[in-house]
C-alpha cells in the first residue's frame with residue numbers, strides 16, 4: 202500500500218500488537234490518523250481534529266514542518282548512515298555544540314540515544330560509571346519517585362513509580378531502588394502554577410539516605426514536572442531542596458526532561474525554569490519535533506572527564522562500554538539541527554512562555570464542569586482529573602473518546618486528561634482546544 206492511498210482501515214488489524222493500548226477494544230473501533238498538518242490531524246473517516254497534546258508531547262513546532270522534512274531528505278541523499286562507534290560525521294558534533302549552548306551550567310557533554318527510555322537507561326549507566334571512576338563502586342542504589350515515569354526499559358521501569366508498569370515485571374527489575382513519595386498533596390487541588398506547600402517532601406531523600414547510607418546512593422532521578430501521571434507541578438523549593446540533599450551526600454541529581462525539555466515550561470529546560478541545575482539531564486521527544494526517534498543525555502563536564510580520564514583501556518577500546526547502533530544517526534541529527542534552527546529563528550521558548558498564561562486560564566475555566574475534580578498546569582502543559590467511575594481509568598478513557606468525537610485529540614492516563622498544546626498555537630487554537638474539551642467532557646458527563 203503506498204503512502205498516498207494508506208488512508209482507510211487496512212484489510213487486517215490483527216497482526217500489529219499495539220504498544221500501551223487496549224488492543225481488543227481498538228481493533229473493534231479503530232482510530233487511525235491519516236494526515237497531520239500544523240495543529241490539525243485528520244482521521245481515517247476524514248474527520249479533522251485539533252492536536253491537544255502535541256502528539257505525545259513531541260511535536261511542539263506543529264506537524265509537517267517543511268524545513269525538517271527537507272533537512273532529513275537532503276541528509277539521506279548525502280549520507281544515510283555511518284557507524285557511530287569510533288567513527289562519526291560532522292553533524293552529530295555540530296548538534297552537540299548547539300544543545301550544550303542551551304543546557305544549564307556545565308552540562309556540556311552530549312551522549313545520543315534512541316528515545317527517552319534509552320536516555321534514562323544511559324543516565325543510570327553513566328552514573329554508575331562515574332562513581333566507579335571516582336573509586337566509589339559501592340554506590341549502586343538509585344532513588345526515584347512515586348508517580349514518576351521514565352520509560353520502559355528495565356532500569357527506567359524500576360526508577361519509575363507507576364504501579365501498573367511495574368507489577369508484571371517485578372521479578373526482573375533492578376535491585377537497590379527506593380522511591381520518594383510523590384508531591385501531589387490533597388491541598389494542591391485547582392492550584393495554579395507551583396504549589397506553596399510540599400517542599401518538605403524532598404526530605405524523603407534524606408530519609409532514604411539515612412536508612413541506606415547516602416554514600417551508597419548513585420543518583421536520584423525525577424522529572425521536574427511529572428508529565429505522564431498528569432502534570433504534577435513541583436512545590437516551591439522542592440527541587441532546590443533535592444539538590445541540597447544530593448550535594449550533601451555526593452548523590453548525582455538526574456532531571457528527566459523528556460517532556461519538560463525544549464520549551465514546555467517556557468524556558469529551554471525545567472532546570473532553568475525552576476533555577477536548579479542537575480548533574481545529568483535526559484531529553485527526547487521534541488528534540489526532533491517527534492519525527493525521528495532520538496534521545497539525548499547531557500552530562501556535566503566533570504562526569505565525562507572522570508569517566509574518560511580513568512580509562513586504562515588500550516587504544517581504540519571504549520572508555521564507556523555503552524552505545525546504540527542508532528546513536529546520533531544522520532537522519533535524526535538532521536531533523537534535530539533543523540529543529541534547533543526553528544527554535545532560534547522563531548524564538549520558540551519565548552513564544553511558549555507568552556502563550557502559557559492564556560492557555561492556563563483556559564484550562565482552569567473548565568473547573569465548573571461537575572465531573573472535573575482537579576486541574577493543574579504549568580507552562581504549556583496541564584492535567585485535568587475526571588471523577589473516577591467504578592474502576593480507575595474508565596472515566597478518563599470514556600472522556601477521551603467523547604473529546605475525540607468533539608474534535609480534540611490528546612492522551613489520557615488513568616482518569617487524567619493530559620493537555621499539551623503546540624507552541625505554534627495562536628490564541629484561536631487554544632480557544633478551540635478548550636471549547637472542544639468543554640464539549641467532550643460535558644458530553645461524557647451527560648452520557
Ligand SMILES: Cc1ncc(COP(=O)(O)O)c(C=O)c1O
Pocket residue numbers: 316317318319321350351352353424428429457458459460485486
Ligand atoms: C519523562 C519521560 N521519560 C522517559 C520517557 C520515555 O520515552 P520514550 O517513550 O521515548 O522511550 C517518557 C515518555 O513519555 C517520559 O515522559
